[in-house]
Amino acid sequence: KIAATGICHTDEHVLEGNFAGVEFPVILGHEGAGIVESIGEGVTSVKPGDKVILFPLPQCGECSFCLNPDSNYCLKSHFTEPQNLLPDKTSRFTCKGKRIHHFLWNSTFAEYTVVPEYTLAKIDAAAPLDKVCLLACGFSTGYGAAINTAKVKPGSTCAVFGLGGVGLSVVMGCKAAGASRIIAIDINKDKFAKAKELGATECINPKDFKKPIQQVLTEMTGHGVDYSFEVIGTSDTL
Incomplete structure (x- = not known):
């Protein structure tokens, strides 16, 4: 039942x-x-x-x-x-x-x-x-990607592309693993509050920038991120 x-x-x-x-x-x-x-x-x-x-x-x-x-x-x-x-x-x-x-x-x-x-x-x-x-399905896919597959290390910097159910689960996994920066990326700013509640340290919208989002991330971090999670499944974000 x-x-x-x-x-x-x-x-x-x-x-x-x-x-x-x-x-x-x-x-x-x-x-x-x-x-x-x-x-x-x-x-x-x-x-x-x-x-x-x-x-x-x-x-x-x-x-x-x-x-x-x-x-x-x-x-x-x-x-x-x-x-x-x-x-x-x-x-x-x-x-x-x-x-x-x-x-x-x-x-x-x-x-x-x-x-x-x-x-x-x-x-x-x-x-x-x-x-x-x-x-x-959804939660364990995202959380497991951070904990089991990427094996995110404490103090690291992570980027999460896409803040649906699986993406938010990645955010939770990165937080549980001890990441110091979790940069959440989505074109829907309405998802940012929940992402921060679950552990994202920063949220950015690619629509707010003229330059490619990967360039923005490099400038934000100085050298890019330690772990990047693509949780949308489109060729553009890949």
Whole structure:
């Protein structure tokens, strides 16, 4: 039973036709938290009543990627195995007798969903479901980029391009890592207050400058930044 779901831009990409392999009609949503209502045969990691988060990247725990400490890009992910139907090739959704497809084995935009065991994780019974649903995708992507991938060092200077949910999570990760300067960059100045609240030390808008923003950053810091995070996904910002 889904209690809370985030909305990710990936869901929007599907609507725009920019996410390969999705079959319609489909129930979207892949940042979910809820409570296990029932379990199928062979399920051992959760039981009815458990609080769980659902995640769009499977974790089978058995393939070469899951067993590699440097990667968790499970071989059951959508780039190698379509996730429009459950692994047994059935759909558990219908509308007026017509089959509806699953999305990334999550489909959190529904009151109830059915998922494989390796796409959810049991969480603390006290965890607030409306918050932890973001751990499924957006928050951990940004926070993990700073902490686990870049390994931001204390006292360093970071630039964060894009202050959406993932970008703000990068800001939080840089702060947690002890960065002394966190320069947040976005063309929407309405995002600056939240960015500063979460740890940004400075916020700049490229529209306020005639020169390229990378030149502005070099002048601000004297030599550029130690870590730069591109959290928009456009060729211009890259």
